[in-house]
Amino acid sequence: MESVFGLVRHPGNDALFRAVEMSLVSTLAGRPLHIHAEGLRGTGKTTIMRRVRKALPRIRRIRGCLYNCDPSAPHCPVHRGLSPEEVAALGEERVPMPFLEISHAAKIGTVVGSIDLSRLVSATHPEAALLPGTIPQAHRGILFVDEINRLAETSPELADVLLDVMGTRPGRVQIEETGLPPVELPVLVSVWAASNPDEEPGPLEEIRRQLSDRFDFAIYTDRPSDPEVVEQILAAAEAGEARPPRIADTKAELWRTRLTLRTADLRQVTIPPGIRRQVAALYSQFDLESLRGVEAIQAGIRLSACLDGRREVQPEDLLRVVPMALRHRVDPELLRRVTSYLAEGLAPAETPAPLAAASGGPATAPGRTRFPGLSFGGVLAEPARPLPAGAEPGTGRPSPGAAAGTGPGPDGRAEGVTGAAPAQTAASAAGTGPAPDPGPAGGPPTGPDAGTRSGDLQAAGSRGPVDPGTGAARLASGAGAQPGEGTHGRAGGSWLHRALARLRVRPSLPDPATLPPQAPPNPARPLSALAPEDWVRTEEELGHP
CATH class of the missing domain: 1.10.8 (Helicase, Ruva Protein; domain 3)
Incomplete structure (x- = not known):
């Protein structure tokens, strides 16, 4: 559908449109919301953000104030000490929310502020005074930075200024000039940025991670996939100048009024x-x-x-x-x-x-049982899907010799079975492949498929409650292996894998006890000490088939 900005809103850019609306409402409410749009070039990130300038809500300020002082809370060096009566005498005005940009060629003085040379060399009344830069003039509005990943690499001093502006609410900017005392100003400004992470110098989080973390939202803007949407985009671009200005102004005013009303409603929204x-x-x-x-x-x-x-x-x-x-x-x-x-x-x-x-990935299938995953160091695991009661391993069919009283217990395990090995993999349970050898009692699974089914594992992200009497509780408390549980050795696997086997979970990493001797944490060996079979060869060396 077509938005009030004369642009087509489709599933690829809908998240950016919504983030823009959220940032404007939050800024009007007095809390800046910083957003960063990423995506392929030509997807309309910069166009959407700049087009908002035509329909920005209005704010109240002291008449003629370059710092956009709120009449109820003046903050600039000129008006911060005035009484309410003096502010009322100056008057107030309603102006569109400021929308300013920082270019890559900008200097610190133009961004932060500098000495006002026109007042310094005045013939009638010369005086040393400050001229506010881009950031102080964007107070209570929007500050836009295009290609911010390039700015962070080529102008690190400007990136440092943005860190101060975005680090707290309100942010701060400090103006320092020779011969004048430093002036620190609070600024309430929402920073909008756009970048192409697939181009040089790379994603912002890899260049200045601190600056990337300052953005509240990062939105990926995708290209339209529907030919009908592309047709609408082309038609809107062709009819851009032919649209009657009165209709465009009416739509912008309706959108502006809607955001203003939503700002008043924001204070009444509660979180359960x-x-x-x-x-x-x-x-x-x-x-x-x-x-x-x-x-x-x-x-x-x-x-x-x-x-x-x-x-x-x-x-x-x-x-x-x-x-x-x-x-x-x-x-x-x-x-x-x-x-x-x-x-x-x-x-x-x-x-x-x-x-x-x-x-960025598929959601969990409906009805799937969730397990609060376990994490021991670098080993992440979740329980295998248990076989149906009485099922024969490797086939998924009921076993002919299944006991009559055998069935699933409350926790999903088969009752009446003693000495059972860890649960089979999902592929074995479905009958799609051979079941791995359970290995020695209490040890990890062995065989051709052991340790290779990490693709079937989904690492869970929370640690659930465990029974104090189980091995999981002993592991969490640091107790380690208990007497009678065996000792560490290559035949029985490491204590970690034996504990995971008792918990009916499969590790997503190989057993450290089965790793070759040259693998870490053993010291590395020089190339001259490696046998030919230990060398890693490239495809060019091996030759293409």
């Missing part, structure tokens, strides 16, 4: 305690590095509910906001685990369809 606890649990369960991630999630879910006209946050808001808040803070696999974990909290019918595309 259960959802707030779930947001807090994400930080600890998935070992998120930055608290800014969960703070962005909390602000985003309130804005999402507000834009939908609701007074209370719902779980669907989490699924919509979390991918944008964590995409630039965690790796894709962890993001997939987080979104799958949140999706499992909803009924299958309530899970939004775009979840898989937003999270």
Whole structure:
């Protein structure tokens, strides 16, 4: 569908349109919301952000103030000490929210501020005064930076200024000039940025990770996949100048009024305690590095509910906001685990369809049993899917000699079976491949498929409660192997794999006890000490078939 900016809104850029609306509402409410649009070149990231300038909401300021001082809380060097009566005498005005840009050729003086030379060389009344730069003049508005990944590499001093502006709410900017005392100003400005991570110098999180973390949301803008959408885009571009200005102004005014009304409703949006606890649990369960991630999630879910006209946050808001808040803070696999974990909290019918595309991976299949995964160092594991009661390993068919009283217990395991080996893999349970040899009692599975089924494993992202009497509780407490559980050796596997076997879980990494002697943590050997069979050869050396 066509937006009020004369652009076509489609599934590839819908998230960016929504993030723009959320940032404008949040900025009007007094809390800057920083957004970073990434994607292939030519997908309309910069066009969408710059086109918003035509329909920006209006703000109140002291008449003629270059710093956009709020009449109820003046902050600039000129008006900060005035009484309410003096401010009222100056008057106020309503102006569009400021929208300014920082170019790659900008200097520190033009971005932060410098001496006002026109007043310094005035013939009638010369005086030393400050001229506010781009950032102070963007107070209570939007500051846009295109190709921010290149700016972070070529102008590190400007990136440092942005770190101060985006680090706190309100941010701060300090103007220093020779002969004048330093002036520090609070700034409430939402920073918008765009970049092409597939081009030089690379993604922003790899160039300046601190700056990337300052952005609340990172939104991937994709190309349209529907030919009908492309046809609408071409038609809109051809009719751009032919559209009657009065109709465009009316649409912009309606959109501007809608955002202003939503800003008033934002204060009434509440977060249920259960959802707030779930947001807090994400930080600890998935070992998120930055608290800014969960703070962005909390602000985003309130804005999402507000834009939908609701007074209370719902779980669907989490699924919509979390991918944008964590995409630039965690790796894709962890993001997939987080979104799958949140999706499992909803009924299958309530899970939004775009979840898989937003999270960068497929969502957990409906009805799948969730297991709070275990993590011991670098080993991540989850339990194998148990065979049906009485099923014959490797076939999935009932065993002819199955005991009559054998059946699944409350925990899904077969009752009445003693000395059972760890559960078979999903492929073995379905009868699609041979079952691995369970190996010695209490040891890890062996055989041709042992340690090679990591593709069937899904590392879970939380640590669930464990029975104090089980091996998991002893592992969590650091007790290690108990008397009578065997000793570490190559024949029986490491204590870690024996413990995982008792918990009916499969490791996604090979058993350290079975690794070759030259593998870490043993000291590395020089090339001259390696046998020919230990060498790693390239395809060019081996020759193409």
